[in-house]
Each structure stands twice: as C-alpha cells, then as structure tokens.
Amino acid sequence: SGAKVVQAFSYRKKINIESFSRINRENLEINVQATKVVSSIGPTMSVIRALGIALILWYGGMLVSQGKLTIGTLVAFYGYVDMFFRPILMITMFYNTLQSTLAAAERVVDFLRWEKEEDYGSIDKMPEKGEIEYKNVVFGYDERIPVIKGVSFRVRPGERVAIVGPTGSGKTTLVNLLLRFYDPWEGQILIDGMDVREYKLDALRKSIAFVSQEPILFDGTVYENMTLANSSISKEEVIRMLEYLGLKEIIDKLPEGLDTKILEGGKNISMGQRQVISYIRALIVNPKILVLDEATSSLDLYTEEKLQKALEKISKGKTMIIIAHRLQTIINSDRIIVIHNGRIVEEGTHDELLEMKGLYARLYESQFAKITT
Ligand SMILES: Nc1ncnc2c1ncn2[C@@H]1O[C@H](COP(=O)(O)OP(=O)(O)OP(=O)(O)O)[C@@H](O)[C@H]1O
Ligand SMILES: [Mg+2]
Structure with a gap:
C-alpha cells in the first residue's frame, strides 16, 4: 500500500501541475486579449483627435480665407478642441489601470468582509459536556x-x-x-x-x-x-x-x-x-x-x-x-x-x-x- 500512496501522490501532483499550467495559459490568453483592446483604444483616440484637428484647420482655413472667420477665433477653437481631447486621452490611458485596481479592491473588500463575518461569536471556552x-x-x-x-x-x-x-x-x-x-x-x-x-x-x-x-x-x-x-x-x-x-x-x-x-x-x-x-x-x-x-x-x-x-x-x-x-x-x-x-x-x-x-x-x-x- 506504500506504493499506492506514492502513486496517489505523484498522480495528484501531476493533476496540480496540469491544472496550474491550464489556468496559467487561460490567464495569458485573457491578458493578451485585454491588452489588445486597451492598446487599440489609445491610437484610435489619437487618430480621431488628429482627424478632428485636420478638419478644423481645413474648414476653418477656408472660412478665414473667405473672410468669414478671424484667425483669432480659429486659433481659440483649435485650443478648445485640444483641451477637450487631452483629458479623454488621459482617461483611456488610465482606464486599464483603473479596471485592475477596482478588481483588486473588490478582492480586498471581499476578504475583509469574510474575515469579519466568519468570527462573530463570543463564547471563548471549550464545551464541557461535548453534546x-x-x-x-x-x-x-x-x-x-x-x-x-x-x-x-x-x-x-x-x-x-x-x-x-x-x-x-x-x-x-x-x-x-x-x-x-x-x-x-x-x-x-x-x-x-x-x-x-x-x-x-x-x-x-x-x-x-x-x-x-x-x-x-x-x-x-x-x-x-x-x-x-x-x-x-x-x-x-x-x-x-x-x-x-x-x-x-x-x-x-x-x-x-x-x-x-x-x-x-x-x-x-x-x-x-x-x-x-x-x-x-x-x-x-x-x-x-x-x-x-x-x-x-x-x-x-x-x-x-x-x-x-x-x-x-x-x-x-x-x-x-x-x-x-x-x-x-x-x-x-x-x-x-x-x-x-x-x-x-x-x-x-x-x-x-x-x-x-x-x-x-x-x-x-x-x-x-x-x-x-
Ligand atoms: N467544496 C465543494 N464545492 C462544491 N461541491 C462540493 C464540495 N465538496 C463536496 N461537494 C459536493 O457535495 C456533495 C457531497 O460531498 P461530500 O464530500 O460531503 O460527500 P461524502 O459523503 O463525504 O463522499 P465520500 O464518501 O466520497 O467522501 C457531492 O456531490 C460533492 O460533489
Ligand atoms: Mg467524504
């Protein structure tokens, strides 16, 4: 039966290693996917911003040359658009960090709540009869x-x-x-x-x-x-x-x-x-x-x-x-x-x-x- 124990243990170990590497693989795939999504948000926002600016300069430039808009107004408008896009870019940059932080925070809260709920009794002595x-x-x-x-x-x-x-x-x-x-x-x-x-x-x-x-x-x-x-x-x-x-x-x-x-x-x-x-x-x-x-x-x-x-x-x-x-x-x-x-x-x-x-x-x-x- 000694051999059986050894077998049982190395078998369990194998299962552990297998399930560990499976979970690891899944984790890797999900992380790669998440990174793909997150890293595509930044460039997309930059492209939208650049297109917006190009549009303003092109259409605004036309209006200025036609005398319908002053240069000052165009520059001010350009400034405002830039001011609008910068924080949005910042938000997309922090979004990833924010998500993982929230997930971690959730776990911390879960853990604290679990600890508290578990042990609320007040009797500190061992039972005498054992019924x-x-x-x-x-x-x-x-x-x-x-x-x-x-x-x-x-x-x-x-x-x-x-x-x-x-x-x-x-x-x-x-x-x-x-x-x-x-x-x-x-x-x-x-x-x-x-x-x-x-x-x-x-x-x-x-x-x-x-x-x-x-x-x-x-x-x-x-x-x-x-x-x-x-x-x-x-x-x-x-x-x-x-x-x-x-x-x-x-x-x-x-x-x-x-x-x-x-x-x-x-x-x-x-x-x-x-x-x-x-x-x-x-x-x-x-x-x-x-x-x-x-x-x-x-x-x-x-x-x-x-x-x-x-x-x-x-x-x-x-x-x-x-x-x-x-x-x-x-x-x-x-x-x-x-x-x-x-x-x-x-x-x-x-x-x-x-x-x-x-x-x-x-x-x-x-x-x-x-x-x-
Ligand atoms: N940690 C767990 N999470 C989810 N389901 C569980 C868990 N532990 C046991 N079960 C399920 O609860 C049921 C009862 O399991 P339990 O371990 O109490 O059976 P048992 O009578 O002790 O069986 P055995 O004689 O094989 O030890 C089973 O259907 C089992 O799959
Ligand atoms: Mg049992």
Whole structure:
C-alpha cells in the first residue's frame, strides 16, 4: 500500500501541475486579449483627435480665407478642441489601470468582509459536556443546489456515532459544517446547547479534534508537526504519548524519528505515519469532541490494528463522530446513521440495520464486507 500512496501522490501532483499550467495559459490568453483592446483604444483616440484637428484647420482655413472667420477665433477653437481631447486621452490611458485596481479592491473588500463575518461569536471556552445536535440543517455549496437536505440528529456526551453512506451523499459536508468551514443555509448546529456560531472560531476548532485521514503537513520536523497546537509539549512527553498509544514503532521507522524533516507535502511520510501525527495532535489538544473522517484506502492489517487500538484509547470519554468505511469502526460504534442524498434514511445499531434489509444492508454486503476480507 506504500506504493499506492506514492502513486496517489505523484498522480495528484501531476493533476496540480496540469491544472496550474491550464489556468496559467487561460490567464495569458485573457491578458493578451485585454491588452489588445486597451492598446487599440489609445491610437484610435489619437487618430480621431488628429482627424478632428485636420478638419478644423481645413474648414476653418477656408472660412478665414473667405473672410468669414478671424484667425483669432480659429486659433481659440483649435485650443478648445485640444483641451477637450487631452483629458479623454488621459482617461483611456488610465482606464486599464483603473479596471485592475477596482478588481483588486473588490478582492480586498471581499476578504475583509469574510474575515469579519466568519468570527462573530463570543463564547471563548471549550464545551464541557461535548453534546452535539443538528437541527433541520440545510446546506449546499452552490446556490439553490442543496447537498444536505434537512438533517437532524443528536449525539449524547461520550457517545460514538458512525456516519455511513454512499460516496457523495454528504458525509464530509456534514462535518465541515460542524467545524464551520461553511455555515448552514437553514437550521442550526449546537454544541452543548449553543449554536456553533456563538463560539469564537478559535475556541470552536480547539474543542473538536478533527482527524482526517490525510492531515495537512507543514514544513518542519515530525515533532513540530505534532505539537502545532501547543509547542510547549516536550519531545519526552510526545514519546510518552506514543508509547501509551502503542504507536512509537511506526514513527521509529523514520530515519530520524521525531526529528525527521517533512519534505514538501509529506512525500517521505507514510499514510500510517500521517495518521499517527494526527492522533498525537488530537491527544495534545485533548478536546471533548473527536471527529474522524476515515479514508477509503486501507493500510496493512498490522498498522491498521495498532491505529485502531490507539484510537480506542484516544476516544475514551469523548463524543465521537466517525465517517466510517471500515466494518470494525462501524461495529464498535454505539449508533449508526445512514446518509443518502443529503438525508438520514436509516438509524440504529449494526444488527438492527441489517435486520431492516435497507440501504445499510446493501452497503454492508457490497462494501464493508469486502474491505475486511
Ligand atoms: N467544496 C465543494 N464545492 C462544491 N461541491 C462540493 C464540495 N465538496 C463536496 N461537494 C459536493 O457535495 C456533495 C457531497 O460531498 P461530500 O464530500 O460531503 O460527500 P461524502 O459523503 O463525504 O463522499 P465520500 O464518501 O466520497 O467522501 C457531492 O456531490 C460533492 O460533489
Ligand atoms: Mg467524504
């Protein structure tokens, strides 16, 4: 599975490079077009001006020679026409700059507004119980296309709920809303009875350990990446945590252990090691709520089992939402919520849901059963 990870990464990199050069090309073409238009405005205006002056001199000269116009009036008229054209020329020259400045200004305003709207809550402390409630939540990424179509459920403090459903059914989206990466169109999400929007963003995100299968890694050592949230945690403490979770040997496989430098995007860090990094991150903050978005790709059974055991230790006494793909994590949950097309369609324990012979039973037969064999 190591090779798979490498493949997945170089593939993604290729996609990135491809889309980057595509966007670059498009940008170039649009810029060339814009420059063509802008640079044609200046000369056109100059030609019109020159023609105007020629016309005045020709027609005015005729009138002067016929004695119908004095030289003084002609000169004055010429002066006025010139005074009229000069500012117009200036405007066309500045028009380009003005346009790009306005576009930039728009972005600045957008950014300022976004920053302000995002964080208006006032509750600064972490929730004590860790109770979660979704109330008629409706949300979509694109206007008028809802992805979550009225979802309500409650997770009691300390309960472990698994969310399952076909791909694209809205599971990750549900979690994104809890962490306020987006806000719902309608309905509410409550933590300990308070709307998530009432928490300060910083306090909210600190109160939820979000373990994604592919944690974001930053430049620096493995140790630094583990202790982002609290750099006062010593290396000895991290080692103790690793031993407690039974994960030390996974990190020991790295050439310099905790001091290993993470290369760009973490290409020298295995999937299992990434997982260890996010587990330690979660343990360091030690919040009441743990959210886990399991990736579909599986690790080798040995590592899988170690991580599973570590997770049991980390999740002790925590409210837990797992977007689950593995049968083991699903069966170990107190309750399973089945999502389909942005709605909850079934809810219950593994046995109850199998009994229903509905979507869960079908998913179980086609997916989960296969993954564990
Ligand atoms: N950032 C986004 N912008 C626009 N649409 C999105 C975005 N993220 C997800 N979607 C769309 O929302 C729908 C739900 O996606 P979501 O990621 O929540 O599914 P999921 O249940 O987590 O699927 P999977 O099991 O594959 O992870 C999909 O149709 C997806 O295309
Ligand atoms: Mg998902």
